[in-house]
Amino acid sequence: MKQTFLYAFRRTVPIMLGFFPLGLAYGVLMESIGYNFLWSTLTSLTVLAGSLQFLMVEFFVNGTPLITVALLALLLNSRHIFYGISFVERFRSFGSGSRLFLIYSLSDESYSLHCAHKPQEGVDEKWAHLFSAGFVLFYWLVFTFMGGLVGQLITFDTTGIDFSLTALFVVILIDQLREAKTMLPAAIAVVSGIVCILLFGAANFILPSLLITVAVLCLLRPRLEQYTVEEEVAA
Amino acid sequence: MTISVGYSIAIIAVCVVCTFLERALPFLLFGGREVPKIVKYLGRILPMAVMATLVVYCLRSTTFDAMGNFLPQIIAVAVVAALHLWRKNTFLSIVVGTAVYMVLVQLVF
16 A cells, blocks of 8 residues: 555656646635635635636636536536546446545546556555545645745746646657557647647637547547457457 | 625536536446447547647647747657657656756746
């Protein structure tokens, strides 16, 4: 168990780096519109979705109608619909409490860690997922709390430190490409992403881009299926 | 605060429900039964596609109107990729890449 805990800590350190400026910025921003650290921590604990939480600042300031809030929240986080698809079977044996926690905490960062996890000696699979998602949640809570409480006191320039999240995604993608027998899914996603940014703008591209990617991957299934290994057969 | 405490909590509640529902949707649809073959296939092929989409997502605000708006990203991503292909050390790749990016945006451009 201790080994699993350390494994989860080591792999979440890059996320700690990335969340430091984001969490602080969020806490400071909330404080500046009159919502103290209790509000920012409560929102981080319950919503646990960075980009939506920044958008919620607009909702608080403008008193946005709840129906608009719901629509924008659904649209902004629509990419999350695709995350669970890869884990329906793996999480099935985990018990309902663990599964609920893993679903609630399924952010971009936790999802990336779940994807990157490989079974290894001395590391319990279920607890590796739970601890990793737990650390991600913990960092987010601590840094938004700090941001709301003492954010103004931090004076050194952290501009650009949020690149660590970009770097994390790049690293995981490279590991996936190294192991995969085809790079086509990544190529399709990048082309679709760039085309959708040009068509719909940078703010709205991700849902159409993912829908097109899923559609193309379904069309290419006869060709691509051979490259995906059935876990049951592979063992 | 320009709106009431009650309305603020209502906004949070709506966002919690919407976010959780989206994260839970695949589990609600396929949790209790045999997962259809096409969904199993997507489950195995999607992570690479989604990770590539997230990289594009992180770089979406890049513009090409000034050197400082695209060179730091391109150089730092190249450093991360090259370092990771060479040393295969996740932590090293991320820390060095981030440091390079911070130096570029703060001091160079």
